Amino acid sequence: MDISDIDCIKAYLGGDADALAPMVEKYKRPLYSFILKMTEGREDADEIFQETWFRALKNVHKFKHKNFLNWLFRIAHNLVIDRARRNRKNVSMQSGAGGDDGNSTLEDHLAAPGITPAEETGGTMLGSRIEQAVSTLSPEQKEVFMLRMYGNVSFKEIARLQKCSINTCLARMQYALGKLRSILKDEYEELQEAMS
Template sequence: MNAEKPETNPMDVDDVQLLADYRNGNAEALGLLVEKYKSPLFGFIYKFSEGHEDADEVFQEVWVRAIKNMNRYRQKNLLSWLFRIAHNLMIDRIRRRKPTVSYDTPATDDGVAVSDQLASSRLGPDSESGGRDLGLRIEAATQNLPLEQREVFWLRMQGGLSFKEIAKVQKCSINTALARMQYALSKLRNDLGDEYRELQEAG
């Protein structure tokens, strides 16, 4: 009796090997790549989308474009390349809809404004939901950042990209990427007050 083949964990397989397998006709390799980077990529896209359905549409389009150009891909960091594709797609969509976001703009489905979220009860070290609350407050605060600064912040904090990689995504110099991050952190420090220290510890 043949033993069942153990399920492959995409995190255990090198990108170079998966790309080589896909180029050789192994469709499963592509599925492993999608699964491997689904969490950071979808999470990043969601931060700049109008909801889950909108984010899912962009996520799928990122992979459609990636597949079309997979044979020409020669970079070292696949996730950075996927972020760059997502960046270009989202810039196009944002330009088409030209949104305006301010502290008085509802930031959540229940209509709570960013200013109201930031003015909610302060976090305490003994709060069971402290980490989750801080995450929600940070996400709300970033909505008031200029697009370029908000993108740098999430590429760094959620995507884990280096500033060299972020510069490639945004098509700017490393110094510009660093400056955008500094401006973003400065504004978040003003908005979050004492909670900013927790953000620094998390980063």
């Protein structure tokens, strides 16, 4: 029998330190996947994942939403945005500027060439191509796409998370899908031919 999130939270607040373990297990994959896609780096994703759970545990008494995963996504979203703002201030275009002063070069933030995690684990070029296409989306479009497609978050919740109207959220998804459709046109046609 599956214990509800509310029961786990009540038990945790009642003093059972292990009561949230089923929730951590239940939500770790979708949460980590979302963070990994939004940060484009395993080291950042690991740190944000841990910080998300730390903040969730620290503030679990404030949880009033119906969906705990959406609450975790909101915490992670804020952490990703904060990290991006901090990193943007520290990036230098000069190739030799990375030093002990905390600044890094633009080269340090570019994706390394070679096999991507999707190619390595999935073994398909299509997965890599889709990942590349998604990386071309604007941050807002990418987030809407990732939350909807991988997190199954409602557009209403995404709009609240992004602090925009639901129409803006829907438009971002429409633009994202249109851009992905355009970029992946050849792959789609190849797939259609293979299926006919």
